[in-house]
Amino acid sequence: MAGEEVTGRQVLVIVAVLVGIGVFWVLFTVGYLFLSSVQVERSEARASASASAAGVQVGAPCPADVEHLDEILAIEGDSLPEGTEVVSVEPAVNFADAIPGGWGYVIEFTASDQAIRDYVTGLGHNGEYLDDYPTTQAGADGAEDVDLSRVSAPWMTGFGNTDLILERPLGRGWLVIRGGGM
Numbered sequence: 001m002a003g004e005e006v007t008g009r010q011v012l013v014i015v016a017v018l019v020g021i022g023v024f025w026v027l028f029t030v031g032y033l034f035l036s037s038v039q040v041e042r043s044e045a046r047a048s049a050s051a052s053a054a055g056v057q058v059g060a061p062c063p064a065d066v067e068h069l070d071e072i073l074a075i076e077g078d079s080l081p082e083g084t085e086v087v088s089v090e091p092a093v094n095f096a097d098a099i100p101g102g103w104g105y106v107i108e109f110t111a112s113d114q115a116i117r118d119y120v121t122g123l124g125h126n127g128e129y130l131d132d133y134p135t136t137q138a139g140a141d142g143a144e145d146v147d148l149s150r151v152s153a154p155w156m157t158g159f160g161n162t163d164l165i166l167e168r169p170l171g172r173g174w175l176v177i178r179g180g181g182m
Helices: 008-053 066-075 093-098 113-122 127-132
Strands: 085-091 103-110 155-159 162-166 172-179
Touching: 066 085, 066 103, 066 172, 085 093, 093 103, 113 127, 113 162
Parallel strands: none
Antiparallel strands: 085 103, 103 172, 155 162, 162 172
16 A cells, blocks of 8 residues: 555545535434424424313413303403303314414303394394304304304304304304414
């Protein structure tokens, strides 16, 4: 080896090896950063899902549960029809996912036909003609957190940051209160 001349071919091989090692480290680093960011996103998604399952939403004034119903209704000065029985209070997760910083509540309730008609009349609609209004379609703004495929002839109206969805024949409804990020 001593005294041998380095040929152009040997230089090319050495340069190719060094370039290959450099490319390997760049790809390794990029892959590592990508996988790390995917793991962080998954962790954040799991944390968000578990918080939503527990009724806690980032930025929401209180948890989404029946114990906080009075606080939730006070957010927009809302109420429910007289004699309402609240079935559930859930976080509006689809709205929150779609709107950065958004949060909301879905209050499912039951009430008598007349109580619902009186309530709707108090909102500025003629509750006696609820059966004549058109049906709300799935995907309507404000209805993203209610499965309308399981609601017969849904009717919907909005007021402020609140939407009211009713099933016809009357008896079941959802009050959807949304806030933040809007």
